[in-house]
Amino acid sequence: MAKPLEQFHGSDLEKIEQIYGIKKENITSFSANVNPLGVSFRLRETLSSHIDAITSYPDREYTSLRNAISQYIKASPSHILVGNGSTELISLFIQIRHPKKALIVGPTYSEYEREISLGGGRSHYFSLKEQSDFSLNLEELCESLHTDIDLLVLCNPNNPTSSIITRSDMRKILDVCKQNDIFVMVDETYVEFAEHMEEITSIPLADYYNNIIILRGISKFFAAPGLRLGYAVCGNEDLIKEINQKKNPWTINSLAAIAGEIMFGDDEYKQQTTNLIHSERTRICNILASCPNIKVYPPSANFVLVKLLKEGITSSDLFDAAIQKGLMIRDCSTFPFLDNHFIRFCFMMPEKNDELLKVLLDVMK
Structure with a gap:
């Protein structure tokens, strides 16, 4: 064998x-x-009718796409960034924030550590314990958040443990991070699969905290990894402006942008x-x-x-x-x-x- x-x-x-x-x-x-x-069922039926979109450049601001995402996630369009998959947005965020020492809650997806390393930073891990079924010990994590850490990375629900952090607990984490000048990156790739998503997603917190960025994409829930469409939600206007200035224009092709609009509305x-x-x-x-x-x-x-x-x-x-x-x-x-x-x-x-x-x-x- x-x-x-x-x-x-x-x-x-x-x-x-x-x-x-x-x-x-x-x-x-x-x-x-x-x-x-x-x-998406609706995407299968309708995308081909939009083929002529490839004859022109996409809207540089992706206004229609961001509005569709806004309606889907109930967030302000001004807080939404779009990119060529969430991977591009993670990379841009790391390049701009340039964390020197990151704390990653793991076991988790290896790409976070890789991007931090490419940016010249070091990653340390806060371990989820097997004896606790890999659920987060909130008190222990908060005790680990010191001023020498400048980035906390969380995947919620986490890959590969499939465990979650509730929004109420995330708010406590953000408060401690705020006190210690720590930015928080939350990957919500799998949150739409969760039974009580409204109790888990951190997107509403972007209205109140300027030290959080939430990442999502269409690869998993919408089964479209080949379209390379991701988005981020952040209430920090200075960070959004800087990411948009660093981003290459038109990283999302016209059909992918239209596909996103169609998928997000397929109830x-x-x-x-x-x-x-x-x-x-x-x-x-x-x-x-x-x-x-x-x-x-x-x-x-x-x-x-x-x-x-x-x-x-x-x-x-x-x-x-x-x-x-x-x-x-x-x-x-x-x-x-x-x-x-x-x-x-x-x-x-x-x-x-x-x-x-x-x-x-x-x-x-």
């Missing part, structure tokens, strides 16, 4: 194809954390996604909880972190068993504070979820 030669990102289907000899078209990626419904799609993820998240976690060799950490996003408790079985073994069936999960052994007994997978359509559950339970029984 072939063993994975490296860790794979959810988009690395070509590498999987080369190593395992499985055509990428036959692989279901439970690693990419993308909405299993595919792109039927949003509701069906919410219903599907809630239903499958509950069903799958209940099934996994019945297996004594599996530890499930309570998920709030569209993915779940699992610990393998069976002696002699590692995350690499389970990755291998799943990929042989054309099912790609995430081996989490490369995340800080996780070892080779942790896996992560997202919730797909019920029949595919059943296929993965069978593999997982067969290996772990």
